[in-house]
Amino acid sequence: MNDEQLLRYARHILLDELGIEGQEKLLAARVLIVGAGGLGSPAALYLATAGVGDITLADDDVVELSNLQRQILHTTASVGRPKAESGRDMLGAFNPQTRVHARVERLKDQALSDAVAQADLVLDCTDNFTTRHAINRACVQHRKPLVSGAAIRFDGQVSVYDLRDDNAPCYHCLFPEADDVEEANCATMGVFAPVVGIIGSMQAAEALKLLSGVGESLSGRLLWLDVRTMQWRSVNVQRDPECAVCGHRGHA
Numbered sequence: 001m002n003d004e005q006l007l008r009y010a011r012h013i014l015l016d017e018l019g020i021e022g023q024e025k026l027l028a029a030r031v032l033i034v035g036a037g038g039l040g041s042p043a044a045l046y047l048a049t050a051g052v053g054d055i056t057l058a059d060d061d062v063v064e065l066s067n068l069q070r071q072i073l074h075t076t077a078s079v080g081r082p083k084a085e086s087g088r089d090m091l092g093a094f095n096p097q098t099r100v101h102a103r104v105e106r107l108k109d110q111a112l113s114d115a116v117a118q119a120d121l122v123l124d125c126t127d128n129f130t131t132r133h134a135i136n137r138a139c140v141q142h143r144k145p146l147v148s149g150a151a152i153r154f155d156g157q158v159s160v161y162d163l164r165d166d167n168a169p170c171y172h173c174l175f176p177e178a179d180d181v182e183e184a185n186c187a188t189m190g191v192f193a194p195v196v197g198i199i200g201s202m203q204a205a206e207a208l209k210l211l212s213g214v215g216e217s218l219s220g221r222l223l224w225l226d227v228r229t230m231q232w233r234s235v236n237v238q239r240d241p242e243c244a245v246c247g248h249r250g251h252a
Contacts, residue, residue, distance in 0.1 A: 001023065008097075032122045039199055045204075057102055059082070156224070157222060157225070
């Protein structure tokens, strides 16, 4: 770590639980963030400014004016630009030492599998079940920790699926994939702007903890937030031994 990094990350280094060793782990880490919108914006900003060395930002969408109410990675000047490229440029302005790769595409199939395989950790910042389940399957396949968040209207949720652990549940254990699930999204139902900021920031916190080895993650727990009353609920999540996605883990 050079002198500039020692100064930039001084407030992290002062934390006994983190220190220089933990910060060096962050500098060496590779993170995949799928989704550069409401959740991905605060998550990516905190990961970049905290010193995560290599971030891949994947999103096939472009910035629209209606995004700017909550997607703080983008500005008015970004309208019409691909979110991944706009996000890359913003992260570079905050921390030019972080390597940011923009993937202007909807990662799926082999491309998604390859991207997950190359990462140390994955953040699911998407807004639809199909993509969430695809990310989960890839993380199970490559045994990568997954930090998942969701937000709609005044509600948010966040959890960690640490798929390096044979006893940890995967996303499918909690939310089984089904053809008849009705999608809910911000475009049709709305979202209170700070909700995505809160949940995305928590995703960043969980990711930084996992990467640096600090504290205890949310693996095995799901947190629900109702911003109208500002109350949290914590739900314990057990692995489903018959899960169609992760049930094979630990088997000979």
